Amino acid sequence: MQRFLNSQIARLLTLFICTFLFIPAFVHAQSPNVTTTVVDPAADQQLAMHTSARGDIASHPDVPLYRIVGTIDPAKRTWQATQTLTFRNQSGTSLSKLYFRLFPNLPDVGGSLTISSASVNGTSIAVKTEANRYLARLDLITPLTNGTQINVVLNFITTAPGKNGASWYGTLYQDGQTMALASAYPLLANNTNGVWDVAVPNTKGDLVTSTAAYYDVTVTAPSTHSIISTGTASSISNVGTSQIVRMVSGLQRDFALAATKLPSVNATVDGTKISVYYPIGKLTTGKAALKYASQSLHFYNTTYGQYPYNELDIVDLNAGSFEGVEFPGFILIEQDFFTNSSDFESLIIHEVAHQWFYGVIGNDVQNHAWVDEGFATYSQVLYQEALRGASAGTKEKNIFVADYNDLKAQKGDGAIDRPISTMSDYSYGVLTYSKAALYFDAIRTKIGAVKFTAAIRNYYTTNRYGLVDGMAFVRAAQNSCGCDLLPLYNQWVLAK
Secondary structure, eight states: OOOOOGOOOOOOOOOOOOOOOEEEESTTTTOOOSSSOOOOOOHHHTTBBGGGGGGGTTTOSSSSSEEEEEEEEETTEOOOOOOOOOOOSSSSSOOOEEEEEOGSSSSSTOEEEEEEEEEEEEEEEOOOOEEEHHHHHHEEEEETTTTOOOEEEEEEEEOOOOGGGGSSSSEEEEESEEEEEEEOSSSEEEEETTEEEEOOOOOSSSOOOOOOOOEEEEEETTTTSEESSSSSSEEEEEEETEEEEEOSSSSSSEEEEEOOOOOOEEEEEEEEEEEEEEOTTTTTHHHHHHHHHHHHHHHHHTTOOOBBBBBBEEEEEEEOOEEEEEEEEEEEEEEEGSSSSSHHHHHHHHHHHHHTBBBTEEEOOOTTTTTHHHHHHHHHHHHHHHHHHHHHHHHHHHHHHHHHHHHHHHTTOOSSSSSSSSSSHHHHIIIIIIIHHHHHHHHHHOHHHHHHHHHHHHHHHHTTTSEEEEHHHHHHHHHHHHHHHHHHHHHIIIIO
């Protein structure tokens, strides 16, 4: 979720009934005690997977592999690196060009990403840009036939903005304590049947729709900072005043990292280490965030299916332009929301739910944004009901009912399955979050809680690491109940 709506976070909830052991992390909290580099690539990727999901690596041998080696300079707000992409064409047709998305160059992001040179299989190739430098295009000397693998090497430098954060999208930012580098590298565009998805994203919502990939990222950075990322650190070494940190990911559809001076607390829940990097002087709310994340992670594990990664990091950022934004294994939370309020709880549990809906099960966040946002929003209802009883779940749902009723009173109702660029900020928030959540509630009401939970688990098992549209859950739910749910889909999702 890009911007968590204020109308959705007015909560009056009770304090948590569970407690966890909170241990301040005075060293790099994300890193296992590993001092040697693993040689076997498959073993490298398995380091980032939950023990129950390590077999998934062997069943996905041909996903893209990004190897990135470079230097982060928080003072200069730069990440300068060399990226080697190993990519097998599985589009079903020959490709005469490759497109890379350069998200820092979007005007609303406020940064810059410049590719200084490129090569394909060792041969230099020109880099051409399109769409106001949002796209980098490589015209291949020899077309890439279906099934063929290539290596693409790009030398790049990314610069993050360091002031006026509220004017920017905010997830690429240096606030003085934390330098956040979300989607800050050249990301290969999606290709379906030879057609590249090169549409410029609308910054009203999330930006990145991408297929699952592996990441192997090594950074040199000042030892004064902790390096946090998607995946896990496989090795750390110190050289003078610098550190060299190597990070590897599992099957994850994007990569985000940060260099921070912030303290952290952590806990291990169901075999996954959760770390919260909190604002200086706010240990109490750092612990609260960890409690919320821990409880929601456990609830989603038992309800939806096991989180397939061994780490989840939550990082404070004082950008002022969002409330919470999810990335695979990595969540950014705006500093102003580190409070003890129920608003904060709802924000955390929503973003953690996105690790299942967007992270593990992907969707087109620009054209079908409701698919993940609706599930993450409805997860708040299910969580409250499970933790505090039916009345708490109803209270949470009634917030979304009120939002939706207000929109209808203003004659703003409409289809939720449409590009976010066709909605106003207000209608986007209510349709994509509240109405979508109520659609899932309508299914649960029709088929019952037991069959609804079975449908979600089937949906999760069937679509892990893939990209889906709204019909994928309809199929899972219909299989669960043996009934026709298309009328509800037409009523809630498609009706204008």
